[in-house]
Amino acid sequence: MQELEKFKLALSKARSAVYSWDTQTGEITWSGRLEDVFPTGTLPNLSTTKSFTDSILPEDRQKFTTSLETSIRAGGDYRRLYRIKTQDGHLTTIRDRGTVRREDGHTICIGTITSNERPEIVKTQPLSHISQQRQYFMHAQYESLLFRARTAEAFDNAKLHHRNSVLMKISIDNLSMLMTWYTPDFADRIMDALKIHLSSILREGDTICRIAIDQFGIILNNHSQTEAELVIDRILRRIQLYSNPSFEEPIHLRCSIGTVHFPIHAENAEDALNKAYLALSSAKSKAAEFYVDYQDAKKEHLDSREEVGQLNYLQSAFRQGKIHMAYQPLVDTRTGGIYSYECLLRMEDEDGAIRSAGNLIPVAEKMGVIDVIDGYVLERIIEELANHPDATLGFNISNMTTDDPKWLKTCTQLLQDPNIASRLIVEITETAAQHDMRQTAYFVAALQSLGVKVALDDFGAGYTSFRQLKSLSVDIVKIDGAYVRGIAENSENLIFIKALLDFNHSYGVETVAECVETGEEAKLLMNLGVDYLQGYYFGHPSTIRPWEQDDQSKQVNQNRIEKVIT
C-alpha cells in the first residue's frame, strides 16, 4: 500500500478530513473524504470561509469566528469544538485541530476536522425541541404517578360502596413506528389529541392519563360489567377509526386493551395495575383480538399449563406404548352388513382404563406434535390392513396434515399395494376444506390417485357449501352428529340432510350418518337414503379387533341391525 493510501485509510477510519484554508482568499481545499466525517445526510458546503461559517450551527458561530480571528492574528496551534449542520438538518459535533502558517504573504490554516460522535438527528425541530421531549417524558411520568394515586382512590371507593369499577390499560401499538416515520413530536400530538378524543366518551369522575409514551390508563368508576363492555367497545372503535383533519397525512392507529374489574378480581390498587398489565400483554400477543380481560388472560394461562400437562401425558403414553386404536362399525343400509370400521385413537391410563384422545388432538396441533400422531396412526392402520385382508378401515387426520407433504410421501410409499389402498378411508374434516380449498382439493386428489377413499367428516358443522363440496370431489360425506341427534323432531335438520342426500346421489358421493343412537334415528336415516350408519346404537368404539372375534362376541349389535334394516 502506498504511503498516501495508508494515510487516507487512516483518516477515513478516524472519521477525519484534512483541510488547507487560505484565510485571504477564503478558499478551503480538502484531503480525505468529507463523507466519512458526515456519514448521514447531504454534505455541507465547506469550500469557502463563508459557506463553512454558514454551515456552523448559529449558536456556535460567534465563538467559532472569534477563535478563527484570534488564530489568524496570533498564529500557532488551535483546537475548536463546534457543531455543523448538513444541508438536510443532521447535526455533527466537530473537533477541529490545526496550526497557522504564513506562506507567500498568505495566512493558511492547516488542520483536521473529526466527527466527535454519532450524528444526531435534528430534522426540523429547533434546539428547544430536545427539552420539549424531556418535558413530555417527565409529564408522562407525572401522569403515571397520578394514575396510581387515582387507582388507589377508585379502589377504596369501589370497595366501600360495593360497586364495580374497571381499570384499563391501552397501548397504541404502532406509535413507535409513527415516531420513526414522522417525528417524536408528531407522535406526541397524536397522543394528546387522542386523549381529548377519548375523554369525551368517559363519564364525569372517570380518569384518563397518559401513563407511558404509548399508553393510556383509564378508570371507569362505578360501571356494571355490561356498561363497561359498552364503553370499552366504543373506545376501541374510536381508536381504530381515529382521524384528525389537522394532521398532514391520514394515520391509522393500532391498539391493544387490557382490563381488570375491581374490587372483584383484584386485591388492591397495585394488584389491579399489575393485572391490567398482564391482560394488556395477552391482548398484544393476539393477532385477532384487541381486547383481553384479566379473567380470560388468567384462564388462558391456566389452560396452557393444563395443555402442557396433557402433552406430557400424551408423550409418556407414546413412550410406554399405551396408545391403542378403538374400532367402531359402519353399517351398510343396503346389505345390513358391516362396511368398514372407523379407527379412533385411545390412551391407556395408569390404572389400565381406556380413554378417548379426542381432547388431546387440538393440544397436539397447538404444540406442534400432531405430525407424530397422524404419522403413527397411518402406519398402524396400514399394518392392520396388511394383516387382515377382509378389513376396511377409516381413520382421522388433523387439518394440519392435509398440507404436510411428509405425511403424503409416507402414505405414497406405504400404499404401493392397491389391495391395501382400496380398503383405506382417510377422514378429513370440513374445516380443513375451508382452510385452503385449493390445497385440500390437491390433497384429496393425491390420495384418490393411490386408490384410497376420502371422507369429509363433520359435514354441516362448518360452512362448506355444496359448490365447495363438489370441487373437493370426496368419495364419502359424513353428516355431523349434531344433525342426526333428534332428527325426527327437527325439520331444519331434516331439510339439510335431504338436500345433502340429493346432492350426493347426483354426484355419486356416498353418505354416512354419525352418532346414531336410537332405532328411530337409524330407520329414518335409512329411509331417507343414507348409505352407512355409525353410532352407539349399533356399536361403541372398542379396542378389541372385531375381525379377530367370532360373530357372537363382535361389538356390533346384530339384533339391532336386523330390526332396522329388515
Ligand code: C2E
Ligand atoms: P370424529 O372423527 O367425529 O369421531 C367420532 C367421535 O364420536 C368419536 O369420539 C366417537 O367415539 C364418537 N361417537 C361415536 N358414536 C357416537 C354416538 O352414537 N354418540 C356420540 N355422542 N358419540 C359417538 P372420540 O373417539 O372421542 O374422537 C373425537 C375426535 O377426535 C374425532 O371426532 C376425531 O376428530 C379426533 N380423533 C380421534 N382419533 C383420531 C386420530 O387417530 N387422529 C386424529 N388426527 N384425530 C382423531
Ligand code: CA
Ligand atoms: Ca371421523
Ligand code: CA
Ligand atoms: Ca365426525
